[in-house]
Amino acid sequence: MMTFASISLSETDKRALIIFLILAVIVLLLVALIGFAVRKAITFQMKTLDTMMHDVTVTHVVENPKEFKRVGRIKNNRLFYKQSLIPFLIALVGLVIWIITSLAKSNWGINPFEESKDLLFAYDMEEEGLFVTVFGIRLLSHWPNVAHTPEFILEHLPSYLEAICFIVAGIYYLVICQAYFSRYIMILRRSRTVFEKSLEGYNATQGTEAPTNPENK
Amino acid sequence: MNALKQFGLGILWALLFPILLVIYALIGVFGLFNFFYQFVLMIVHFFQGKSLFPPLEEDVKAAEILQKRNHPEEQQPAPAPAPAPAQVYVQQNYYQMPPGYPPGAYPPGAFGPQNPGAVPPPYPSGIPQQNPYPNQNNPANPEGPAPLLGQNPDNGGDEQ
Numbered sequence: 001m002m003t004f005a006s007i008s009l010s011e012t013d014k015r016a017l018i019i020f021l022i023l024a025v026i027v028l029l030l031v032a033l034i035g036f037a038v039r040k041a042i043t044f045q046m047k048t049l050d051t052m053m054h055d056v057t058v059t060h061v062v063e064n065p066k067e068f069k070r071v072g073r074i075k076n077n078r079l080f081y082k083q084s085l086i087p088f089l090i091a092l093v094g095l096v097i098w099i100i101t102s103l104a105k106s107n108w109g110i111n112p113f114e115e116s117k118d119l120l121f122a123y124d125m126e127e128e129g130l131f132v133t134v135f136g137i138r139l140l141s142h143w144p145n146v147a148h149t150p151e152f153i154l155e156h157l158p159s160y161l162e163a164i165c166f167i168v169a170g171i172y173y174l175v176i177c178q179a180y181f182s183r184y185i186m187i188l189r190r191s192r193t194v195f196e197k198s199l200e201g202y203n204a205t206q207g208t209e210a211p212t213n214p215e216n217k
Numbered sequence: 218m219n220a221l222k223q224f225g226l227g228i229l230w231a232l233l234f235p236i237l238l239v240i241y242a243l244i245g246v247f248g249l250f251n252f253f254y255q256f257v258l259m260i261v262h263f264f265q266g267k268s269l270f271p272p273l274e275e276d277v278k279a280a281e282i283l284q285k286r287n288h289p290e291e292q293q294p295a296p297a298p299a300p301a302p303a304q305v306y307v308q309q310n311y312y313q314m315p316p317g318y319p320p321g322a323y324p325p326g327a328f329g330p331q332n333p334g335a336v337p338p339p340y341p342s343g344i345p346q347q348n349p350y351p352n353q354n355n356p357a358n359p360e361g362p363a364p365l366l367g368q369n370p371d372n373g374g375d376e377q
Contacts, residue, residue: 028228035230036223038237055279062275071275078270081255084248177241177248 016134016141041175045182049076049190052183057194065191072187080180087172094165101158112166115159122148 009017052075056062062071094112102108123144132141259269272280284291 031231032224032227034234035227035232038234039226039230055283056275059279059282061278061282067275071273074273077251078255080248081252082270084252088252173245173248174241177244178237180248181237181240181244 012132012141013134016132016139020134020137020139038178041178042182042185045179046186048079048179049183049186052076052079053187053190063195065195068191068194069187072183072191076180076183076187079183080176083176083179084173087169087176090165090172091169094162094169097158097165098162101162110159112159112162115153115156116163117148118153118156119150119160120148121146121150 049072053062053068053072056071057068062068098110098112102110124147125144127145130141130144131138133139262269262271
């Protein structure tokens, strides 16, 4: 038993605290990395919008924020459609495999995600003494025992393919939605900034009379 | 310091991530409608004979303006091409005539090989009916007249 600042920690508590700290750091790092990636992706997609709207803006074909938003929205929707073709096609492939498998097995209740768990580890989370309570927080006391090791079952092959197709299509579509949202934000931002006029540092008297009327000098 | 700042911004964005996910989910639903709408629009364009996604009117105008700005020389009217030299083809209607034929008479075989004995039309009156060169061949061809088209010179000018 170790005593630290009038708090006594047992060996189990000490181990749990260390695990908690390590997990907290890992989670924080992962969260920061995800956030960083999201921010980078948004910035990249915003530049795409600039490319799309550059010509019509610099040639003054679009001359007010309303027109800018209208043209930007049409282009953004078109690009969204074109980009979403790929994930929809991938999902369609998964759907076709699922339909063929269901027809072949005469079973329309196949859950490809459930059958795909064959390929993953499974842990026994019901084990006694797995969780401990430290400072009122329920934490893992040790790594749980493995309840299932990955195995490949040939009969479940269509389900594996379907699950992969659906997961890839879903993530792809999510990224595309994120890109669409980023471009939309940029449309709103640029429609304000591109056409804004500033009077900062401008003096009407000096600006109009001083250069043209030499008697004022 | 910059790394710490990035780290902090990353955490901020990560905290906003659940809200973003909700927004992305809404956009995902909108995307389904947008997909079908654009698909129908694409089909309409296809049957109108246009490209599937024709350029916007604004894009066309912008492209024209940029074209004029970047290549002004292409916009000037092209100089009128120099008039082509007049070509005059002179056809010499001079037939190699056997001796004894008056000038202007039809050559033998002029009425086709199927009518070798056809009688030429009468010579108009008032014009001398006499050959001015009765005993001369063509000075340009002293050996005699060239065989006409369709005649064999070795066979006395008869048809082959």
